[in-house]
Amino acid sequence: MSREKATSRDRNPKGKTVEETVNRYLEKKLEAGGSRATMKPVLDDFADFCKSEGIEYVGQIDSGDCREYGLRLKTKKANGEIAGSTANTYFAYVRAFLSFCVRDELLDTNPAQTERAEEFLPEDKSTGETQFWEPEQRKRLLEYADERVRMAREETIDVPLERAYRDRTIVILLAELGLRGAELFRDRNDDARKGLRWDDVDLERGRIEVYGKSREYEPVGLTEAAHDALSRFERVQDPPTDEWPLFPTDHAASKYKAVENATGDRPEPGSDIDSILREREIIPPSITKEAGRQILKQLTDEAGIEVDGDTNYLQPHGARRALGAELYEKGHSELAQKALRHESIETTHKAYSDIQAENVADSIDEVRD
Template sequence: MTGTALANAIAEYLSSIEAGNYRENADSALQQWAEWLARERDVSHLDDVAVIDCRRYARHLKRRVRADELKSSTAHTYYAYVRAFLGFCEADELISKNPAAVSRAQAELPENTADADRQFWSQRDRKSILAFMDKRVERALDGDGVSRERAYRDRALVRLLALSGVRGAEVFRSPADDKRPGAAWKDVDIDGGSIRVFGKSREYEYAQLPRKAADALERYHRVFDPPTPRFPVFPTDHAPSKFRAVREQLEGEYTGNRIESILDENDIDDVVREYEIVIPAISTRGARNLMKRLCAEAGLDIDGEYLKPHGARRGLGHQLYSEGHAELAQSALRHASIATTHESYSNIRASETAERVDDVLDES
């Protein structure tokens, strides 16, 4: 066997990926695929990967779905990682054609039922959680429940998700991606009604900030009074992370003994504020856990689940689109083209078409 070793090609591909989460997930999927190729197809070099190997791999994934070892959406995701890798190899002129992109290979994939399972916040659920967050703030002001600062923070977080169309990874910290540290106050333009985020395109974009979301952020900002505009909008509560940030950012300005003395003699939050320490933002996982707790407090049960952060974006788009505002949905969700918006809400278009067909048939 000659040519590029599969392991070397995979390493080269992974080194080209900027997004940490995607790189980590792709690494895992591609290593599993390479092991399967070596074991089942006796293939270890890139040049030897043929269409039939990809077709057999797709069939292997289908069998795992039938055995309840994988969800159909996961099987499609695994295959997509392989297809993307081989597409990279084609573009890099390591192979002449992407064998995973051939239709007869992809035909063996299981039916993808992911769309039917995707959660979105219904209008009723959105109103319920927003009303609960308002009442929670009122209770905090009366000295009942969580602190006033926490109540304002959580309300701002839920309103931002529910009304702006932002993705969780755009406003919360993604631990595997250095370019996604979470939104900072310097990114928020309350008067201008926008928030600057690092978008899915891996370019900075401006997401719309409706009045109710902007008002919640403005009141939270007034109560919290962040020590610096570089401070995260939704900071972590993880004490070790705060201590680590203080030590790292005061290093060079003070001796190690002096830093430890400062930490021993003062509350960590007071140190953060006095020395304008920029602590990490809450992580995407932390935000999901927070939404679980809030839904439990509010008594909201969505088919045994909680209101997931990304479901807020889908729910906003669903309502705008279903009410006839396709272009507004495109703008709010920052889709590159209206075709993407139409595709995302094709179920609504099909329903509307059915109603129109019924009207025509009833008249005939």
């Protein structure tokens, strides 16, 4: 143990524990709804981190601990679990919590507000540098998703037909509607995000409802391609109930757990768990955001699509960026705002400030010609 750590741990542990202070911050300081639900899993994770480091009381936290937490976030980013911008957002949540602790006189200064504390944080790329699907990449991925369904039908590829249709539907919904991954898939850190279900889909009216960033259900109109993909997928999957997830998990243990939670009995190993779920109309969990990213990684690789930058696959959010860029470049900024469900046109302008700058430069050249 370093001298610094020994000094930190040997402080008189007066005050509140990290865990109870996190709970107090969430319950008393933050308004109910979005902020609390968004920050809770991050701060709970920070409390677990402190426990693993032998930190029980808030007064024991120093800049070295925040530095180690930053390294933990950097590792998650390197493993593809979170983006660099997400890592910085999580650290900002912790920094805000520790500022609250200073105001509560549990700390003299904020240990996260130092250069040392932020040393290991991954680079937070600006929005303009965020990946988006290039037109040729988008076209190739959609073509391959179609091709994969055909090969599954012909049994020339070792992929179940329902899975091929599932993956094709995921690609089309991302490419056509600009949905967020958190709107399609389950978020293990947010109980409200259970993944898209068939009762969220209204093919007759040509719309779906997603649990948006606003933490309210938002209607999204279906393009012709998205409507066709959902119609075909519904016929293939044949969901036994409207509450059935569009994209059920492939994780066998999670399916067994779902049956056990619903009936009190765990099926015997080797049981046809999918048939049991369907026959008893027991709802399996949806695939997670992480699983959704793995699907995109697999498809990107199988389709032979080259991707520049830190990631080697077409990320779900890149489809959303691409849709907005396509509409914005063609002069349809208000349509881009509506398609991406931004609260204001200013948000859309800010997201595509790079395109706006290029358009201004082109306009200047036209005036001067």
